[in-house]
Amino acid sequence: MSQDLPRIACRLTFLCPDDGGRERPVCDDPNYRPHLVVEGDPESTFLGVQFTGEGTELVPGFDHLVHLVLAYWPDVDYRALVPGARFTVREGGRVVGSGVVVEHSPGRATQFGVRLVVLAVLAHLLFGLQRVPAKALPKRLAQIRDYRTRGDIGFHVGRLSPESVPAVELLRARTPPDSVVLFDGQWRGAMELASALLHPRLFLRRDAVGKHERTAHGRPLARATLPGLGTGTLVLVGDADRLRLELQ
Amino acid sequence: MRVAFGWRLAMVMPLSLVVYAAASHALLLAGVALPVWLLPVALGVGVVAAAALRVPRTAIRPISERGAWRLVPWGAAVVLAGCVGLSWWGSVVTPDRSWDGLVSWSFRAHYLAPPADLNQPFFTDPAVFAHSATYPLLQPLVLGASQALLGPLWGRSVFPLWMIACVLLVATTLSIHGLRSGYAALGTLAFALTPMWYSIGSGAVDSGYAELLLVLVLLVAGCGLLLDHAWMVAFGAFLLPLVKPEGLPYAVLLCLVAGFDRSVRRTVHLWACGGMVIGLLLWLPLRQFLAHRPPTFAWWPLALGAALLVGTELATRVLPRRAVPWLLALVGMAAVLVCTVFPQPLETLLAHCSPGLAVSVDHLSRRFQQLPTMLWGYVQGLLFARKFGLIFPLLGLILLAPRRFFGPSPRPALVGLVVGGVAMGCGSVWFSPEGLEHELESRFDRLLLHWVGPAWLLVFAWIGGLADRRVAADCPATRTRLAP
Numbered sequence: 001m002s003q004d005l006p007r008i009a010c011r012l013t014f015l016c017p018d019d020g021g022r023e024r025p026v027c028d029d030p031n032y033r034p035h036l037v038v039e040g041d042p043e044s045t046f047l048g049v050q051f052t053g054e055g056t057e058l059v060p061g062f063d064h065l066v067h068l069v070l071a072y073w074p075d076v077d078y079r080a081l082v083p084g085a086r087f088t089v090r091e092g093g094r095v096v097g098s099g100v101v102v103e104h105s106p107g108r109a110t111q112f113g114v115r116l117v118v119l120a121v122l123a124h125l126l127f128g129l130q131r132v133p134a135k136a137l138p139k140r141l142a143q144i145r146d147y148r149t150r151g152d153i154g155f156h157v158g159r160l161s162p163e164s165v166p167a168v169e170l171l172r173a174r175t176p177p178d179s180v181v182l183f184d185g186q187w188r189g190a191m192e193l194a195s196a197l198l199h200p201r202l203f204l205r206r207d208a209v210g211k212h213e214r215t216a217h218g219r220p221l222a223r224a225t226l227p228g229l230g231t232g233t234l235v236l237v238g239d240a241d242r243l244r245l246e247l248q
Numbered sequence: 249m250r251v252a253f254g255w256r257l258a259m260v261m262p263l264s265l266v267v268y269a270a271a272s273h274a275l276l277l278a279g280v281a282l283p284v285w286l287l288p289v290a291l292g293v294g295v296v297a298a299a300a301l302r303v304p305r306t307a308i309r310p311i312s313e314r315g316a317w318r319l320v321p322w323g324a325a326v327v328l329a330g331c332v333g334l335s336w337w338g339s340v341v342t343p344d345r346s347w348d349g350l351v352s353w354s355f356r357a358h359y360l361a362p363p364a365d366l367n368q369p370f371f372t373d374p375a376v377f378a379h380s381a382t383y384p385l386l387q388p389l390v391l392g393a394s395q396a397l398l399g400p401l402w403g404r405s406v407f408p409l410w411m412i413a414c415v416l417l418v419a420t421t422l423s424i425h426g427l428r429s430g431y432a433a434l435g436t437l438a439f440a441l442t443p444m445w446y447s448i449g450s451g452a453v454d455s456g457y458a459e460l461l462l463v464l465v466l467l468v469a470g471c472g473l474l475l476d477h478a479w480m481v482a483f484g485a486f487l488l489p490l491v492k493p494e495g496l497p498y499a500v501l502l503c504l505v506a507g508f509d510r511s512v513r514r515t516v517h518l519w520a521c522g523g524m525v526i527g528l529l530l531w532l533p534l535r536q537f538l539a540h541r542p543p544t545f546a547w548w549p550l551a552l553g554a555a556l557l558v559g560t561e562l563a564t565r566v567l568p569r570r571a572v573p574w575l576l577a578l579v580g581m582a583a584v585l586v587c588t589v590f591p592q593p594l595e596t597l598l599a600h601c602s603p604g605l606a607v608s609v610d611h612l613s614r615r616f617q618q619l620p621t622m623l624w625g626y627v628q629g630l631l632f633a634r635k636f637g638l639i640f641p642l643l644g645l646i647l648l649a650p651r652r653f654f655g656p657s658p659r660p661a662l663v664g665l666v667v668g669g670v671a672m673g674c675g676s677v678w679f680s681p682e683g684l685e686h687e688l689e690s691r692f693d694r695l696l697l698h699w700v701g702p703a704w705l706l707v708f709a710w711i712g713g714l715a716d717r718r719v720a721a722d723c724p725a726t727r728t729r730l731a732p
Contacts, residue, residue: 004652040305042476044300076656079714080306082426113653115640117711121438130310131634132331136446139337143448156350160518183377193347195377196355205428208375217369217376 006070007052008081012089012099014060022096023061028053029065032094036068036087038080046090047081048072065102073107095126145156156193157243164243167236168194171245175201175234182206182221182235182248192236206235211248251423252303259301259480260414260469261409264294266483267388269490272389273530275365284361287393305474306426318432322434328415328440335445336408338454340401346449349456353381353387359383361392371538382539384531386490387458404456411453415440417464418705421471425658427712435708442700444635444693451697459694462491462498462523462529463701466669469502469520470702473509473661474709478516481506482523489527489549494676494695496549499524500556501668507560509661517564521557528553538601605679615678623686626674635693639703641672646710665708669699 011075015021026032028051035046049068058064070078081087081101089097104112153172158165171181177200183191184206195203202219209216214223214233225231230245268290272282305572313320344350361372369376395403422432443675444451451459469484471477485502488495503524507517528550563572615622630640643666646654657663673695680687 001437042305074486074651077656079426079655079658083409106714107652109650109652110655113649114711114714116436117646117707119706120642120645121434123643124438124639125434125441128438128443128637129327131443132334132441132446136443136448137334139448140334140446142339143345144338147345152343153347165458187377191377192351192379195379196351199355199358202369203377205375205377206367210374213460217373 003112004109006073006078006107006110007067007105008070008101009051009065009103009105010068010087010101011063011065012058013063013095014058014089014097016060019096022091025057025059025060026051027055028064029055033071035090036099037080037090039086039088041080045077045080047078047087060097069119077185115182118175153197155189156197160193161243163242164194164241165191167243167245168197170224171198171222171234171236174224176220177201178219179222180204180216180219182209182233183238184235184246185238186240187238189238189241190243191236194236194243203236206248251420254416255303255420255424256298256301258413258420260291260294260466261413262294262417262480262483263297263301263486264291265386265465265487267293267297268390268393269386269487269527270530272393273385273490273534275603276385277530278538279365279367281365282360282389284362284393284396286362287390287397301479304424304477304480306424306475313428313430317428320430327437331440331446332408332411332415335411336405337408338452339404343400343404344456346452346455346457352383353456353458355379355654356383356385357391357395358387359392360388361396364392366534366537368702377563382493382535383489384492384495385534386487387461391456391510404454407453407456407460410460411440411445414460414464414467414636414701416680417467417471418701421705422708422712425474425709425712427708427717431708435704438637438708439701439704440638442635442637442639443464443633444697444700445637450690451638451694452607457694458492458529459697460717462488462495462698465491465495466498467699467701467705468661468706470665470670472516473502473506473512473665474659474705476511476513476516477594478513478519481516482519484521485523489524491530494672494698496528497672498669498698499527500552501672502665503553503556505661505664505668507556507564509659509664510564511659512661518557518562521553521560525550525553525557536727562662589592605681610676611681615684618684621684622677622688625684625692629688629692629696630670632693636696636700639700639707640696642707643703654710655714658706662706662709664704666702670696673699 014026017023030050030052032051033048037044037046037049048071050071052067052069058066070076070081081104083101083104085101087099087101088095089099101110150158153168154165157168171194175181180202181198181204183195185191191203201222202217204216209221214221222234223232226233226234226245226247229247235246235248237244237246268287271286271290275282322351344354359368366372369380371381390406391403394406398404398405415436419432419436422435424431427435445453445460449455450456453460465484465487468486470479472480472482472484481502485499488499488502503517503520506512506520532547533548563575566576630636630644647663648665673692676695677684677687677692680691682691
């Protein structure tokens with residue numbers, strides 16, 4: 001018998017003939033190959049096993065300690081036969097005995113494979129355990145310090161293009177929260193951040209409103225006086241990652 | 249008893265999400281403003297439903313731990329508390345610090361905070377700047393409601409709560425599957441210590457990205473497959489299209505694997521397809537509304553869901569078992585043939601169905617020329633220990649090793665889900681309109697992160713209990729008399 005096949009040790013009792021058991025007692029030898037069905041298995045899977053003894057007679061009604069080879073591994077899944085699992089012994093559809101698994105001995109290949117996986121899992125855990133205090137925590141602390149120092153606009157927009165920060169800060173400081181900010185140019189990049197940071201101001205494409213409109217969607221268009229440019233409706237223009245303000 | 253309680257506790261969050269998603273999407277479709285009490289009510293219904301839900305059972309009965317192994321669950325609990333605490337603090341200490349968390353998810357959450365509906369310029373006017381305008385709304389809806397109730401900072405507590413739900417789901421599912429508590433604790437810890445959860449960038453628990461919610465939903469589906477629990481699979485299939493655009497192909501994959509694995513009960517497949525169809529019935533009309541101009545084939549995912557249900561049922565019920573692989577091969581060959589003979593109409597059709605994907609022949613041939621870079625990117629992504637630890641190499645080892653080492657898979661459908669999902673992530677690089685470098689650096693890792701939960705579940709369900717060589721402590725004799 002291959003050492004690669006898993007085995008179980010179990011205590012089992014065969015039913016007496018009066019209880020519906022076999023007429024003739026079985027012998028504990030490799031010629032006997034019944035099926036086991038684990039209690040509680042919703043699918044009642046038949047698990048083929050092979051006895052391994054040297055021909056001892058298994059007296060019905062008495063408890064016997066026997067060793068079984070899980071003969072169809074790995075084609076059949078025997079995971080349910082863990083120590084403590086209760087089962088019935090079947091010959092076809094007929095129940096001839098019952099038992100409980102005492103010990104499970106995996107094959108050598110399985111033992112090796114599982115040890116390898118457990119070692120890898122331990123390596124993964126050690127790696128993760130050292131990373132959280134050594135990397136994740138200090139980096140997060142530095143990031144939060146940076147956020148608090150620079151403010152949300154400086155933190156987000158400043159990382160992308162520091163020269164765009166004043167434009168976004170001006171919009172937040174000088175325009176009412178319910179206003180509509182016109183935008184133009186590229187929308188990807190800093191414009192994405194600006195629109196989110198300036199909530200609840202609405203960002204509307206410049207060409208969607210007439211030149212002399214003062215409102216859109218019932219809300220005022222953002223207006224301000226810019227040094228050297230005069231007073232007018234503000235337009236935030238995106239150019240790659242940079243933002244600048246224009247007057248319309 | 250404790251495991252059953254833990255499993256019910258873990259299911260409170262997914263059930264509440266299901267209730268809130270169904271109610272909020274239905275109200276938005278009806279044009280009714282979301283009431284602020286909807287989230288607490290959904291949570292209450294989730295608690296009641298979790299208490300009423302049938303706890304799954306399997307044939308495998310775990311044996312109790314002895315010696316030092318008894319300490320493993322306690323040690324794991326301490327580490328997990330620290331990790332969740334760090335994420336919780338990171339979530340509420342400042343508003344969003346990550347790009348997509350700010351511009352894509354929290355931004356829309358502001359507009360969806362109750363009392364709000366979709367009749368606002370942000371959703372109705374295409375000239376208004378709206379990032380990720382056609383993305384699903386579940387996370388912004390939950391985040392908006394939570395922030396309306398708890399404030400802008402403490403409202404972000406939903407992220408660590410989702411992490412806690414993930415951790416509880418992994419732990420209790422592995423225990424119910426029959427693993428000793430020590431192994432179940434190790435599996436949970438391995439999932440929770442995935443380095444990307446605590447990075448300061450995309451995908452971290454406190455980043456505000458939708459990756460965590462998607463992982464939670466995929467875990468619900470994966471646990472359902474492993475435990476053969478139809479409700480859980482249905483909840484997963486229902487929520488997947490409502491979380492992220494990737495959720496739809498994942499839901500399709502879930503329905504397929506549930507249909508073709510004969511170790512999974514029939515009802516699981518039916519419920520999965522049903523869940524997906526209901527989710528799509530709620531989401532597709534809303535997406536059409538958000539897209540401003542409805543795409544020509546806006547309802548194709550629904551047709552796909554129905555076709556999946558009928559096709560898989562026919563293939564697995566009517567045809568003999570041996571014919572199924574041949575049928576699949578035939579369908580694949582027919583698809584390749586159609587692509588070769590009619591590339592232009594197919595290109596137009598796919599472009600209509602998925603406007604976000606680049607499906608032109610030119611684009612694909614360009615990607616083909618970049619094949620070595622792409623393959624190297626895949627290998628780097630899968631082996632990137634600083635993001636995923638060792639999960640993908642481990643998964644590869646278990647899948648590719650001869651069967652005498654690890655035996656049969658505990659559930660082929662779960663294998664199909666994880667392998668298919670990772671393959672989808674690799675395949676999506678082919679169809680992305682973005683540059684290859686950008687795709688591999690900034691998106692591919694997040695697509696892989698989605699499968700970390702189901703992958704750890706699979707690894708531990710596979711190896712757990714295989715090497716147990718112990719005498720059962722609680723092993724009484726079957727009869728009182730021993731043989732002479």
